Amino acid sequence: xxxxxxxxxxxxxxxxxxxxxxxxxxxxxxxxxxxxxxxxxxxxxxxxxxxxxxxxxxxxxxxxxxxxxxxxxxxxxxxxxxxxxxxxxxxxxxxxxxxxxxxxxxxxxxxxxxxxxxxxxxxxxxxxxxxxxxxxxxxxxxxxxxxxxxxxxxxxxxxxxxxxxxxxxxxxxxxxxxxxxxxxxxxxxxxxxxxxxxxxxxxxxxxxxxxxxxxxxxxxxxxxxxxxxxxxxxxxxxxxxxxxxxxxxxxxxxxxxxxxxxxxxxxxxxxxxxxxxxxxxxxxxxxxxxxxxxxxxxxxxxxxxxxxxxxxxxxxxxxxxxxxxxxxxxxxxxxxxxxxxxxxxxxxxxxxxxxxxxxxxxxxxxxxxxxxxxxxxxxxxxxxxxxxxxxxxxxxxxxxxxxxxxxxxxxxxxxxxxxxxxxxxxxxxxxxxxxxxxxxxxxxxxxxxxxxxxxxxxxxxxxxxxxxxxxxxxxxxxxxxxxxxxxxxxxxxxxxxxxxxxxxxxxxxxxxxxxxxxxxxxxxxxxxxxxxxxxxxxxxxxxxxxxxxxxxxxxxxxxxxxxxxxxxxxxxxxxxxxxxxxxxxxxxxxxxxxxxxxxxxxxxxxxxxxxxxxxxxxxxxxxxxxxxxxxxxxxxxxxxxxxxxxxxxxxxxxxxxxxxxxxxxxxxxxxxxxxxxxxxxxxxxxxxxxxxxxxxxxxxxxxxxxxxxx
Numbered sequence: 001x002x003x004x005x006x007x008x009x010x011x012x013x014x015x016x017x018x019x020x021x022x023x024x025x026x027x028x029x030x031x032x033x034x035x036x037x038x039x040x041x042x043x044x045x046x047x048x049x050x051x052x053x054x055x056x057x058x059x060x061x062x063x064x065x066x067x068x069x070x071x072x073x074x075x076x077x078x079x080x081x082x083x084x085x086x087x088x089x090x091x092x093x094x095x096x097x098x099x100x101x102x103x104x105x106x107x108x109x110x111x112x113x114x115x116x117x118x119x120x121x122x123x124x125x126x127x128x129x130x131x132x133x134x135x136x137x138x139x140x141x142x143x144x145x146x147x148x149x150x151x152x153x154x155x156x157x158x159x160x161x162x163x164x165x166x167x168x169x170x171x172x173x174x175x176x177x178x179x180x181x182x183x184x185x186x187x188x189x190x191x192x193x194x195x196x197x198x199x200x201x202x203x204x205x206x207x208x209x210x211x212x213x214x215x216x217x218x219x220x221x222x223x224x225x226x227x228x229x230x231x232x233x234x235x236x237x238x239x240x241x242x243x244x245x246x247x248x249x250x251x252x253x254x255x256x257x258x259x260x261x262x263x264x265x266x267x268x269x270x271x272x273x274x275x276x277x278x279x280x281x282x283x284x285x286x287x288x289x290x291x292x293x294x295x296x297x298x299x300x301x302x303x304x305x306x307x308x309x310x311x312x313x314x315x316x317x318x319x320x321x322x323x324x325x326x327x328x329x330x331x332x333x334x335x336x337x338x339x340x341x342x343x344x345x346x347x348x349x350x351x352x353x354x355x356x357x358x359x360x361x362x363x364x365x366x367x368x369x370x371x372x373x374x375x376x377x378x379x380x381x382x383x384x385x386x387x388x389x390x391x392x393x394x395x396x397x398x399x400x401x402x403x404x405x406x407x408x409x410x411x412x413x414x415x416x417x418x419x420x421x422x423x424x425x426x427x428x429x430x431x432x433x434x435x436x437x438x439x440x441x442x443x444x445x446x447x448x449x450x451x452x453x454x455x456x457x458x459x460x461x462x463x464x465x466x467x468x469x470x471x472x473x474x475x476x477x478x479x480x481x482x483x484x485x486x487x488x489x490x491x492x493x494x495x496x497x498x499x500x501x502x503x504x505x506x507x508x509x510x511x512x513x514x515x516x517x518x519x520x521x522x523x524x525x526x527x528x529x530x531x532x533x534x535x536x537x538x539x540x541x542x543x544x545x546x547x548x549x550x551x552x553x554x555x556x557x558x559x560x561x562x563x564x565x566x567x568x569x570x571x572x573x574x575x576x577x578x579x580x581x582x583x584x585x586x587x588x589x590x591x592x593x594x595x596x597x598x599x600x601x602x603x604x605x606x607x608x609x610x611x612x613x614x615x616x617x618x619x620x621x622x623x624x625x626x627x628x629x630x631x632x633x634x635x636x637x638x639x640x641x642x643x644x645x646x647x648x649x650x651x652x653x654x655x656x657x658x659x660x661x662x663x664x665x666x667x668x669x670x671x672x673x674x675x676x677x678x679x680x681x682x683x684x685x686x687x688x689x690x691x692x693x694x695x696x697x698x699x700x701x702x703x704x705x706x707x708x709x710x
Contacts, residue, residue, distance in 0.1 A: 018148070019163050025075045025111045025119045032111070033067040036060060065277040066109070073273045074161045076107035076120045077202035078131050079146040086141045106131050108201055109275040122275075123201045124243040132209040136171050145169040147202070186582070196269045196646060197663070200232045203554070211548055212236045216245045216489065219545035221517040221533050225578030226564070226691030227556030231661060234491045234518045235267060239274040241489055252488030252513060255280040257287060257506060259494040262641050263661045284502055287509075288471040291478070292423065293462075304465040309527040309680045311451040315469035316499025316528035318539060319443050320452075324477050327429050327439035328369055331418050332359060339412045341384050341403060346391075348384050358383070359416060370482040373417045377404045380412060422477035423461035426470065430454045472501040479508050488513045492540075494660055495519040499528035500539040507541035515542055522572035523660060525685045551576055555663065555694040557584040563697070564690035566708045571684045589698045590705075597671060597702040598630030604668045604698040605636055605651055611696065613665025614650060618689045620674040621655040627670060628653050660688050667693035673703040683708075 011019070039060075069075075082102040106128050107120040121128055130140040149165030204212065211233050214220050220237070224230025238256065242249055256279060258264045264281045271279055282290070289302045307315065314320075335352035358379040362372045381403040385395045403409060429436055431454050440449050458464035466474075478484070490510045492498070496519035498506070506515075517540065521530060530536040537545045553561055558580035565577045593600035601617065608615040617638055619627055624640065631638050631653075639648040641658055654662065656675050669675075669689055676682035683706065690697065704710070 015163070015166065018166060021105065021119070022075060022163050024113075025105070025107075026069060028113050028119055029067060029069055029075065029109075029111050031114065033064060033069075036063050036067060062278050065272070066275040068272075070108075070269075070273045072161050073108060073199075074148070074150050074163065075109070075111060076105040077148055078106040079148075080104050080106065080128075080131055080134075080142050081144040081146070083141050083143060104128075108199065108273060122243065124240050129209070129213070132204050133206050134171055139171045142171050145171060196265065197231070197267050199270050199273050200229060200236065201274065204236065205229075205552075205554065207550065207552070208233050208236075211550075212240050214546075216241050216248070216514055219515045219517070219537070219540075219542040221495075221515075221537055221545045221547045222519075222550060223533060223547065224518065224520055224550040225522075225553060226520070226561065226688075227553030227580070227694065228550035228578065229554060230518045230520070230550055231267065231493055232270070233550070234493060234516045235270045236274070237516050238279060238489070238491055239271060239276050242276050242279075245488075249488045252486065253280065254489045254491075255282060255287075255487055255509075256491045257493065258283060259497060259660055260658060262646075262658045263493070265645055266662055284498070284506075285468055285471060288468075288475045288502075288505060291484075292474070302466050302471060303468050305455070305467050307467045307469050307527075308451070312467070312469050312499075312527040314444065314448045315452050315467075315473060316501050318500040318504065320473060320501055321476055321504065323436075323440045323443055324426070324429070324473060325480060327435065328420060328425060328477065328480050329363060330439065331420060332363060333416050333418070335359070335412075335416060339380065339408050341406050341408050343388070343403075348387050350380065350383055354383060355380070355412070355416065368483050369420055369480055373413055373419070376417050377409055377413050380404075380409050384409075420477075420481050422474050422481060425477045426474045427454070427458065427461050427464055430470070430473075431458065469499065469501070472499065472505055475505045476501060479505075484508055486510060486512050489515070491516040491518070493518045494523070495536065496521050496524040496530045497526040497528075498530070498536065498539075499526070500536075502528075503536060503539035504541075507539065511541060515540060515545065517542075517545065522568055522575055523684060523688045525657075525660070525679070525681045525688065527680060529681065529684070549576075551578045553578050553580045554582075556580060556691055557582055557587040557695070559583065559588040560691065560693055560697045563588055563709070564687055567683055567687045567690075567706070570708055571681075571687055584695065587693075587696050589696070591698065591700045593700060593702045596630075597700065598627055599634075600700045600702075601627055601668060601670045602631050602634045602636055604700050605631065605638070608666035608668055608696065608698065609651060611666055613695065614646070614652070615666045615668070616652055616654045616659070616662070616664035616692060617668045617670065618654045618656055618659050618692065619670040620678045621657050622678065623671065623674055624653050624655055654692075656685055656689050659692055662692055663694050664692055665695045667697050669697065669699045671701050671703060672699060672705055672709065673701065676706055 080103070084102055086102055104118070104127065105120045106123050108123065109120070110118065110122040110125075111120040112118050123131070130142050131145060134140040134142040134145065145168070147167045147169070148163055149167070150161040151164040208229055211220060211222060214237065222230045222233060224233075235256070238254060242254065256264070256267075258267070258281065260283055264283065268281070271277070285301070285303055292302060335355040338352065339350040339355065341348045358376060362375055362379070367375060381400050384403050385400055388395055388399070429439060430452060433449070433453065436449050436453070444452070454464055454470070456465065487509050490506060490513065492506060492515060495517045517533070517537070521532070524530060533547050534543070537543055561578055561580045568575055568577060591600060591604065605615065605617055617627065628638050628640065636651065637649060638651045638653040641652050641654045644652070646652055646662070656678070672686050672689075675686045675689055679685060686706065690699070
């Protein structure tokens, strides 16, 4: 391995050549962006259509954003030297002036010179698979794999990273094993970080790469232990699919569903760093409320209360879909009066016995409730036209449309097939015990029926105190009335916490698309958390999804994983214990406080801040306020996650309920027993909390530790 300090001189000729290529690539990317800007200015409005021009302008803006040079993200991180005659990029074997024809630099995005010849290949290109999978036993045509190391000193061009080292890994039989091949790789994996999550394109492992490059048609479910990179795999799969299926996904759309806004803020920079800037991100609640009307106090949101665990479980079960279906279709009315359509001097009558088969046929077909209203008006009009034609009248499409719009027909449709509003439907069902009893007969027990009723006597949907579970019921009702539009691909992270009803809501939006489902059953903390993935995939509507397991942790040291894994026999019996690739002496400290807990926590935070990178203080939600006050009294500022972002400071106070999915270089956990006692699945929550550290974990307690950890 060759290394150098950014300011050191002289620099080896080979390292300088690599720096020169990097600088040229940055200049080429700037030129590519400038060309898009100039083209946009020259074109202006292309056609005399405001909608079309606006769409074209948005496309150019997205292209400009995708070509942005992200500070601190070097344009390439690796290089492959192939056997002679192997590389033909874009059907043009001609190399750029400073590039060997069988040598390619691999980076986060494609960069080409002024003549269109590639200077950096996008990591997603088929040729780049060899960077992640080639080995001495299967070289894939590779002679040598080179990795690069970067320092944090800012370049003159402001890119924020200086190439300081490279490391070669020969793969030929004669040279394989002669040079160390994991120094820079380990350094990149272990590199301290602050703020949001980074991409892992430089460190993707073969088993991860296999998942990242899974084809669009495949629904992939990844059971991933802490530190195995499952979230990164999901995000990089999105980037890969947008590269290989951009046209298809541009039409249908892609979305990422996360557990909360703090998590989505944590992952926000990953896809833009990979050149993908047009992917929607939302929490489950945001997904469910996207089409609901705004409340009079929108800042309060639709969720105004938390269900008790038993009620949450009942409302989250798929049985509720049948209750809603029964209630909705009970709105249909049996015909009692004839429908009389006037056409000139003639009157055409349909009697109840003529109308009843029309309703029964539509109801039995399984059409969406809202579509049924339209179809009923067509059926009535068609029946009237049959009578007219039998009497010798000539009818056409205009006649059909006129009969459909006849006041008598419209009145009949409204009477027989009333309009339905999902909010009002669920509100009425959950505030009327007798109505609920009729719909839930044989589905919910009397105790379950009582548990799902809404509290109070709300005047209307906007004044009701809805829960997250209620909103999933509203979404189910909305889908029964009018089926939602679908997406081409959805990534669902921390999916183990989804209830069956939430799964149904997500699955409906991906009926003709595919899913990437990410999670860890050991980290399930919601009342409806999944016990197995096969059942969850069925509720998502993807029973044939492929389940893959990631159990090799690359970031969390073995000492921390082994300590947290003592909880697994209790919280996830039968789940295998994850293995850690690296060990780090001193990574785990457990301290029993001799005096006040807050003082011991403050001391642990000071010790953590002496190291590099981010520090998370994690405690039970209700205990964080007092701990933050105590830290402030000792001169330590700890912004509260949820009120502040992760990059608000090196030390961030994290409620245990928001810790899922996050990583910190150092973590201080205060009073594990309080985390366990705070909720029904507190032991699972503690497992989450204990596995957030990638360098050091310091557990501070004054009460006895949970028995499994003693």
